[in-house]
Amino acid sequence: MLTALDKKLLEEVADLHDQPPGAYNIRKDGEGIERRSLEGIEIKTKKDQPGIDVIVAAGKEGSVHIPVILTETDLSDLVYNTIDIGEGADIKLVAGCGIHNPGSGNAQHDGVHKIIVRRGARLSYSEKHFGEGDGGGRRVLNPKTILMIEEEAYAELELVQVRGVDETERITKVEVKAGGRLVMFERLLTDGEQTANSDIAVKLMGEESTARIISRSVAQGNSSQSFTPRLMAYGAGRGHVECDSIIMDQAKVRSVPEIWAGNAEAELVHEAAIGKIAGEQLVKLMSLGLTEEEAEEAIISGFLK
Amino acid sequence: MFTFENITLEFTVEEKKVPILHDIDLQLEAGKMYALTGPNGSGKSSVARVAMGIYQPTEGRLFYKDEDITSLSITERARRGIGYAFQQPARFKGMQVKDMLEYAFQHSDGVNCQVLRQIGLCPDDYLERTLDTSLSGGEMKRIEIATLLARNPKVRIFDEPEAGIDLWSFEQLIDVIGDSHREDTTTVVISHQEKILNMVDEIILMEDGQIKLRGDRETVWPQIKESTLCSCRTACRLGEEIYADCPR
Numbered sequence: 319m320l321t322a323l324d325k326k327l328l329e330e331v332a333d334l335h336d337q338p339p340g341a342y343n344i345r346k347d348g349e350g351i352e353r354r355s356l357e358g359i360e361i362k363t364k365k366d367q368p369g370i371d372v373i374v375a376a377g378k379e380g381s382v383h384i385p386v387i388l389t390e391t392d393l394s395d396l397v398y399n400t401i402d403i404g405e406g407a408d409i410k411l412v413a414g415c416g417i418h419n420p421g422s423g424n425a426q427h428d429g430v431h432k433i434i435v436r437r438g439a440r441l442s443y444s445e446k447h448f449g450e451g452d453g454g455g456r457r458v459l460n461p462k463t464i465l466m467i468e469e470e471a472y473a474e475l476e477l478v479q480v481r482g483v484d485e486t487e488r489i490t491k492v493e494v495k496a497g498g499r500l501v502m503f504e505r506l507l508t509d510g511e512q513t514a515n516s517d518i519a520v521k522l523m524g525e526e527s528t529a530r531i532i533s534r535s536v537a538q539g540n541s542s543q544s545f546t547p548r549l550m551a552y553g554a555g556r557g558h559v560e561c562d563s564i565i566m567d568q569a570k571v572r573s574v575p576e577i578w579a580g581n582a583e584a585e586l587v588h589e590a591a592i593g594k595i596a597g598e599q600l601v602k603l604m605s606l607g608l609t610e611e612e613a614e615e616a617i618i619s620g621f622l623k
Numbered sequence: 624m625f626t627f628e629n630i631t632l633e634f635t636v637e638e639k640k641v642p643i644l645h646d647i648d649l650q651l652e653a654g655k656m657y658a659l660t661g662p663n664g665s666g667k668s669s670v671a672r673v674a675m676g677i678y679q680p681t682e683g684r685l686f687y688k689d690e691d692i693t694s695l696s697i698t699e700r701a702r703r704g705i706g707y708a709f710q711q712p713a714r715f716k717g718m719q720v721k722d723m724l725e726y727a728f729q730h731s732d733g734v735n736c737q738v739l740r741q742i743g744l745c746p747d748d749y750l751e752r753t754l755d756t757s758l759s760g761g762e763m764k765r766i767e768i769a770t771l772l773a774r775n776p777k778v779r780i781f782d783e784p785e786a787g788i789d790l791w792s793f794e795q796l797i798d799v800i801g802d803s804h805r806e807d808t809t810t811v812v813i814s815h816q817e818k819i820l821n822m823v824d825e826i827i828l829m830e831d832g833q834i835k836l837r838g839d840r841e842t843v844w845p846q847i848k849e850s851t852l853c854s855c856r857t858a859c860r861l862g863e864e865i866y867a868d869c870p871r
């Protein structure tokens with residue numbers, strides 16, 4: 319049975335108001351509590367490690383929700399999930415982790431996702447992180463995503479952390495084969511004493527492989543952020559990395575995009591910017607009647623949308 | 624009535640004081656349309672920015688409906704019914720046209736797509752577009768004008784609304800500005816366009832941060848021609864050595 323708190327967390331991280339429409343697996347406080355497999359989308363418990371295997375048959379279309387929620391304090395949850403998207407399939411996968419830490423101990427979730435998007439398949443993957451709780455305990459999330467995009471396959475990753483996560487170490491590794499395409503959006507907001515590190519490594523392995531990485535962040539309070547996206551072209555691939563941060567208060571942001579090419583046909587571009595909210599943007603919204611605070615809020619929520 | 628009383632504006636650039644506006648005295652009446660014109664850099668946008676509260680004058684006072692608004696914030700002025708369509712609209716990453724219009728409508732009445740249609744953009748094509756570099760200059764400009772129309776303020780200042788707008792939309796734009804003008808609104812159009820100068824009740828000509836002349840078209844028009852067309856040649860004659868590179 320899902321409690322009201324469970325439902326709230328699920329809504330925050332997976333937009334779930336009700337039972338998920340397609341296949342799903344809900345993990346709570348270190349255990350799977352609800353699951354539904356469908357024809358062509360099989361969800362199995364791993365035998366050797368904590369976690370699940372999600373196996374999508376070739377050509378299958380549909381959605382899979384695999385959210386994780388933590389509602390206890392002094393809990394460290396480590397999980398390994400393997401997701402296999404069959405050739406030509408078209409899948410929307412919603413992961414995400416919501417933590418409500420009621421006590422003063424740590425609540426930590428380390429999720430390792432290994433995903434393969436087979437030849438010609440499409441995957442839209444969304445992972446949202448959210449934390450809350452007023453017991454003073456830390457909320458820690460360390461997601462590691464290892465993604466293989468096969469020939470002519472397409473993957474779109476949306477990684478979002480908007481509020482309440484005290485500490486996050488995010489590692490994302492992607493390999494893109496010939497004709498494969500990756501689009502990755504990362505959005506992050508930190509406040510207070512929070513820290514967030516994101517390390518992304520994308521390898522373009524084959525001809526006509528492409529990658530677009532767009533990272534947007536807002537750092538408030540005394541928080542600190544560090545981004546190190548690396549884009550490496552082993553084959554004749556094309557890629558673009560864009561890191562854009564709004565810095566406020568006493569926050570610190572470090573942004574080090576790196577590009578590397580080992581192929582004369584490769585084309586890679588990186589851009590990085592850190593700056594405060596533009597004065598002209600504030601002034602425009604205030605001239606429409608918004609207060610300065612409302613204007614800041616509007617600019618940030620648009621920026622992170 | 625919107626009144627500028629001895630407004631002086633100075634900026635400090637590299638520890639030096641740079642005068643921008645000098646002793647501006649201006650009364651703008653409700654129900655009237657004004658054109659504010661003059662050479663580039665003469666201070667037209669600065670006047671608008673002082674009115675909106677974006678620039679704080681170094682000296683002087685501003686009154687709106689007998690209230691001293693000199694120390695009011697931009698927000699407070701907006702809520703009292705003062706509006707400004709910027710010369711160079713700000714771009715916003717991630718913000719959609721419909722968000723901006725919603726903000727614009729928030730402190731006035733009525734929400735519809737009519738304002739987009741009015742300025743010649745199909746709502747279906749534009750409501751979900753993002754106000755970033757993916758919109759052209761002319762599109763940004765039209766949306767900027769739409770946000771002012773959406774707010775429907777009592778004092779409305781359009782800063783070179785024609786800039787970047789293509790020729791055949793220009794006529795339509797003039798109509799929209801003219802039609803939106805009411806008996807209780809004060810409309811100020813900053814412009815260099817003859818068509819706009821022809822449609823207003825009064826023209827205010829600026830030069831070097833001062834009001835050089837104001838009056839109806841017949842009085843001001845001959846002076847404008849002279850002032851804008853001759854400024855370069857006059858400058859060259861005034862100081863050959865300083866303006867040696869000035870094209871003749």
Ligand SMILES: Nc1ncnc2c1ncn2[C@@H]1O[C@H](COP(=O)(O)OP(=O)(O)OP(=O)(O)O)[C@@H](O)[C@H]1O
Pocket residue numbers: 634636643661662663664665666667668669670710
């Ligand atoms: N924020 C600022 N800091 C320093 N100087 C400024 C600032 N804003 C305006 N100025 C200067 O004030 C003068 C008047 O500028 P303003 O933008 O008001 O001119 P304008 O008449 O609107 O010109 P244009 O026709 O080119 O739009 C210019 O010399 C400009 O460089």
Ligand SMILES: [Mg+2]
Pocket residue numbers: 667668669710782
């Ligand atoms: Mg100007």
